[in-house]
Each structure stands twice: as C-alpha cells, then as structure tokens.
C-alpha cells in the first residue's frame with residue numbers, strides 16, 4: 001500500500017506516505033473529498049461504502065448513517081459508542097482494529113471514514129471450507145485473542161464479537177470491526193443494568209441488549225454485571241465455530257437459544273481437536289469469573305499458554321504470513 005518512502009537523517013528515520021498524510025493540516029473533510037463506490041456492508045441503521053479519497057487515492061470503507069433513521073430507531077447511543085471506541089483504538093496505534101480516520105456530517109447523514117479491509121469478513125471463509133484446520137484456527141483465534149488483550153487493557157469490551165465482525169485486510173490479517181455495542185468500562189460500571197431477559201416476560205429484551213444472540217454470554221442474559229469476560233465467552237464460541245463449522249449454540253427460536261446457553265447445552269462433533277476442545281471448555285464456563293484468563297495478572301497469559309497454542313509466537317503474529325485457508 002505504502003509506495004513512496006522518503007529517507008531523511010541519513011536513513012535513520014523514514015517518512016512513509018502514511019506519516020506524510022498524518023502530518024497534513026487537518027481540515028474537516030466532506031463527501032466531495034471521496035468518490036463513493038460499491039456497498040460493502042449494511043447494518044440496521046447504516047450502509048458501508050467502498051470509497052476513494054480523491055486527494056490520496058487511498059481506498060476507505062465509509063460508514064454512512066442516516067440521521068433520521070438513527071433518531072427513529074433510537075440508535076444515537078450506539079453511534080456514539082462506536083465513535084468513542086474507534087477513536088480510542090485508532091489513537092492506540094494497533095493494527096488489529098479497523099482504524100477511524102475521520103468523521104464528518106452533512107444535513108442528513110453522518111460519515112465514518114475507516115480503513116478498508118479488502119478481504120471482507122471471516123464468516124464466508126469458515127462457511128466455504130466447512131472447518132478450519134488446526135493451524136488456521138490457532139492463527140486466527142490467536143490474533144483475536146491479541147485483539148481482546150489490547151481492547152481489555154484499554155477497558156473496552158466489544159460485546160458483539162462474532163465472525164462477521166472480524167474483517168480481513170489485504171494480507172489476511174484480522175481487523176476487528178463494529179463497535180456499536182461496545183462499552184468503555186469505568187469503575188462505576190461494575191453494576192450496570194445490562195440484563196437482557198426481563199424477569200416478567202422472558203421473551204422480551206431490555207433496550208440495552210444490542211449484541212448477537214448466538215455469541216451472547218449467560219451473564220449478559222441473566223445478570224446485571226458486565227465484564228470483559230463476556231468477550232472471552234464469544235471467543236470460545238468462535239473457536240468452536242472455526243473447527244465445527246457452526247456456532248455451538250443454535251436454535252430456531254431466540255428463547256430456546258437463550259435456554260441452551262444458560263444450560264450450557266451444546267455438543268462437540270466427532271473428531272473435534274482435543275486441545276481445542278479443552279480450551280473451548282475452559283472458555284465456555286457459565287461463571288464469568290471462572291473462565292480461563294479472567295484471573296490473569298497480565299492478559300491473557302493463561303490462554304496463550306494453553307496447549308492448543310503450543311509453538312505459536314503471539315508477539316510476532318502480525319508479521320507472520322497467515323496460514324492459507326482451505
């Protein structure tokens with residue numbers, strides 16, 4: 001992507017095109033700064049377009065939200081959460097997340113200019129091959145674990161982690177996206193009314209639930225506590241899905257699905273990798289405080305050192321060639 005490298009100080013420092021763009025004076029962008037192309041994603045209140053910056057020729061993913069729709073669907077909070085989390089993550093310099101370059105608005109719409117993940121999301125890859133081999137599962141779940149370490153160190157919970165939200169860049173490395181359900185934890189958030197099931201009507205959700213049912217943790221269904229451990233539950237579901245081809249908890253009705261989650265009612269198909277099974281069993285634990293990793297002084301050393309990850313160097317994953325998916 002970065003073509004021009006300008007050497008300064010006798011080569012001790014290099015100015016890449018990226019750095020030069022970052023040094024340019026910041027003036028508020030507007031839609032005319034981009035050529036909008038095809039739709040690459042659609043949400044309940046937003047459409048994501050592939051777009052080209054006319055000044056830099058760079059491709060971006062631009063999320064466009066209709067203001068009227070946001071107000072009508074009461075999604076203002078979701079949009080704010082997404083912007084806040086993406087801003088923190090973009091400033092943190094991690095490559096494991098979609099970067100937010102800038103935001104702007106016109107009278108009808110809000111625009112989020114983000115990095116474009118050329119290879120789309122992880123779900124079609126899992127569905128196409130039916131099942132990832134151990135090397136692929138180890139690599140991609142390892143990158144997701146690194147993303148969670150970074151996220152949780154910044155006190156951010158994703159709360160809607162699933163294969164559709166794991167995007168793949170031009171090098172097939174992950175970029176976690178979609179922070180509309182995220183929560184920036186503050187000390188006072190230890191008890192926060194986040195219960196999904198209304199005690200008087202178990203089929204109802206409270207407004208606070210915005211995640212995806214299949215990956216939702218039992219504590220988000222029943223308790224008022226929120227903790228980063230809910231993302232570890234989702235990680236367990238994703239590791240299971242990479243190997244089995246389908247998520248562990250499935251049902252036609254959401255109510256039955258919730259019951260299965262609360263009863264830990266799922267099975268492993270024959271031939272499921274034994275080390276992966278042990279790891280998933282240690283993540284899909286009903287008590288959020290008992291999941292592997294939750295007692296780590298340094299995140300998430302006990303997951304990194306699980307036998308499933310034997311031989312994987314977590315610190316160099318981002319500069320390692322990903323194993324091919326087939």
Ligand code: ADE
Nearest residue numbers: 040041048061115116117
């Ligand atoms: N779909 C939604 N956001 C995207 C992004 N940043 N890159 C590619 N596809 C996307």
